[in-house]
Amino acid sequence: PMRCRECREMSEKTDFKTDFVLKKLASLARQARPHQVHSSEEHICVAHMEVKGLFCETEKTLLCGPCSKALELVTHSHRPEECAAEQCRVSDELIKTMEFLWKMTQETQNNLNQETSKTQLLADYVALRKMIIKIQYQRTHLFLHEEEQPHLEAMDREAEEIFQRLRDSEVRMTQHKERMKDMYRELTEMCHKLDVELVTDAILYRTKLVQMQKPQLVNPELTSWRITGLLNMLNNFRVDSPLSMEMVSCYISLTEHLRSVIFGDDPHGAHWELQTAESFAAWGAKAFTSGRHYWEVDVTHSSSWVLGVYTSIIIDSENAFLLFSLKGINGYSRSTNSPPLAQCVQRPRRVGVFLDYDNGTVSFYDVYKAALIYSFLPSSFSSPLRPFLYLYSP
Numbered sequence: 050p051m052r053c054r055e056c057r058e059m060s061e062k063t064d065f066k067t068d069f070v071l072k073k074l075a076s077l078a079r080q081a082r083p084h085q086v087h088s089s090e091e092h093i094c095v096a097h098m099e100v101k102g103l104f105c106e107t108e109k110t111l112l113c114g115p116c117s118k119a120l121e122l123v124t125h126s127h128r129p130e131e132c133a134a135e136q137c138r139v140s141d142e143l144i145k146t147m148e149f150l151w152k153m154t155q156e157t158q159n160n161l162n163q164e165t166s167k168t169q170l171l172a173d174y175v176a177l178r179k180m181i182i183k184i185q186y187q188r189t190h191l192f193l194h195e196e197e198q199p200h201l202e203a204m205d206r207e208a209e210e211i212f213q214r215l216r217d218s219e220v221r222m223t224q225h226k227e228r229m230k231d232m233y234r235e236l237t238e239m240c241h242k243l244d245v246e247l248v249t250d251a252i253l254y255r256t257k258l259v260q261m262q263k264p265q266l267v268n269p270e271l272t273s274w275r276i277t278g279l280l281n282m283l284n285n286f287r288v289d290s291p292l293s294m295e296m297v298s299c300y301i302s303l304t305e306h307l308r309s310v311i312f313g314d315d316p317h318g319a320h321w322e323l324q325t326a327e328s329f330a331a332w333g334a335k336a337f338t339s340g341r342h343y344w345e346v347d348v349t350h351s352s353s354w355v356l357g358v359y360t361s362i363i364i365d366s367e368n369a370f371l372l373f374s375l376k377g378i379n380g381y382s383r384s385t386n387s388p389p390l391a392q393c394v395q396r397p398r399r400v401g402v403f404l405d406y407d408n409g410t411v412s413f414y415d416v417y418k419a420a421l422i423y424s425f426l427p428s429s430f431s432s433p434l435r436p437f438l439y440l441y442s443p
Contacts, residue, residue, distance in 0.1 A: 104133035193277065200274045207271055214267045221264040268380070269393045273420035280419050283403055286341040291436040292331040333358075333435030342404045345416055346438055349398040352376045355439040358404055358411055360432040368432070370411040370425050372400070385423055394422055406430055 051060040092100055094113035103112045106126040117127045337358075348354045357371035371386045374396060383392040394415070400422070401414035412424035 103127045104130055106133075189278070196277055200276075203274065204271060211267070211269045211271070215269065218264060218267045225264050270395055271393050273395055273397075273415050273418045273422075275419045276421065279414065279421075280401075280416070283343045283401060283414065286343040286403070288342045288344055291333055291335075291342065291344045292346075292438055293334045328439065328441045330437070330439045332437055336433030336435045337404060337406055338433045339406050341406070343401060344436065345399055345401045347399050348374065348440070351440045353441040355437070356400060356402060357413075357437055358402070358434040359437050360434060369437070371437070372413045372423060383422075385425070387425070390423075392423055394420075397422065402436065404434060404436075406434065 051062070051065060052058065053060060092111070094100075094116060097113050097115045099113040099115065103114065103117050104110075104127065105112050105117065106128065111130060112127065117125075346354075346356055348356075353373075353375045355371055355373050357369060359369035359371070369386060372392070373382075373384045373386065375382050375384075381396050383394060383396065384390060385392065395418075397415040397417070399416040401416045403410075403412045403414065405411075409428045409430050410425060413422040414420065415422055
C-alpha cells in the first residue's frame with residue numbers, strides 16, 4: 050500500500066500514474082550527487098588495488114578499470130556503477146520483482162493467519178471430540194449393558210427348558226427301570242412254568258423287549274451367545290506365533306477328574322483311547338510374565354484337544370489353566386481342570402485364548418461365534434506362563 054511521504058498515512062488511491070518528468074529529474078539529481086568512494090575490501094580489486102567502479106553487463110559483476118581491459122572482458126559492455134544502479138532503479142524488472150515480493154508477503158501473511166486459525170480450531174475440535182468419544186463409550190457401555198440382560202434372561206429360559214427336559218428324562222428312565230424290573234420278576238417266575246408255556250412266554254417277552262425303546266440321555270448344552278465388539282477388543286492384544294512351530298509326538302495321561310495331565314512317550318501309560326491315536330503337543334515359544342496376550346487355535350480337524358497356559362511340564366490344577374474337549378462314547382465333552390468343571394457349551398471349531406497376566410485371568414472364546422466359553426476366576430500369577438496345545442486325532 051502506498052503511503053504519503055509527508056503524513057505517512059495510507060493512501061486510499063491505488064491506481065497511481067507515473068510522472069515521467071519527475072522521474073527523470075529524480076534520476077538527474079541522483080547522478081549529480083558527489084561520487085561515493087567505496088573503501089570496503091569487497092569493493093577494492095585485490096589484483097590492482099583500485100575501486101571497482103565499472104559494471105560488466107555480460108558477467109553481471111563489478112570490475113576495476115584495468116580488469117575491464119583484460120582480453121577476456123574487453124569486448125564486454127561496461128558502464129559506470131552509478132549508471133547501472135540508476136538503470137536498475139527505473140527498470141520495470143525491479144518494480145515487478147518488488148510487486149512479486151509484496152504479493153508473496155501478503156500471501157504468506159494470509160497463510161499465517163490460516164495456520165493461527167487452524168490452531169484454535171483444532172484445539173476446539175479436540176476438546177469437542179474428546180467429549181464425543183466419552184459419550185460414545187458411555188453409549189457402548191449402555192448398549193452392552195442392555196445386551197447383557199437379554200443374554201442372561203435367554204440363558205435362564207434355555208437352562209429352565211433343559212432342566213425340565215432332564216426332569217422329564219429322569220421320570221422316563223425311572224419308569225423304564227421299573228418296567229425292566231417288572232419284566233425281570235416276571236421272567237424269574239416264568240422259569241417255574243411248564244416247558245411249553247416257558248418257550249411261548251420267552252418269545253413274547255423277547256418281542257416286547259425289542260419293541261421297548263430305551264430313553265435317550267439329554268445333552269445339557271447351552272447356546273453360545275455373541276458378545277458385540279468382543280473380537281475387536283481381543284484383537285488389540287493379539288500375539289503372533291505364541292506356540293513353537295514344531296509339534297512333538299507324545300501321549301497324554303489324564304488322572305481322575307482331570308486334576309493333572311502328564312505327557313510322555315509311553316502309549317501304554319495313557320488313559321482312555323489315546324494309546325491308539327496319533328497325538329501331538331506344542332509348547333509356548335516364549336513365556337509371559339506381564340501384560341495382556343491373545344491368540345487363536347484352529348481345532349476343527351481334531352477329535353480331542355487340550356489348550357491353555359501352564360507353568361511347568363507336570364501340569365496340574367495348581368499350575369495350569371486348561372480347557373479340554375474329549376471325544377467319548379456319548380459324544381464330545383468339554384471341561385476345565387481347575388476346577389474340574391464340565392462346560393455345557395457347543396463344541397467350538399476355533400478357540401481364542403486370552404491371558405490377562407496383570408489381572409490374573411485366563412479366558413477361552415468361541416471365535417466364530419464371538420462368544421465366551423469359560424473364564425477362570427481372578428488369581429495372582431507369580432510364575433511365567435507359557436501357551437500350550439495338545440491335539441489328538443484317531
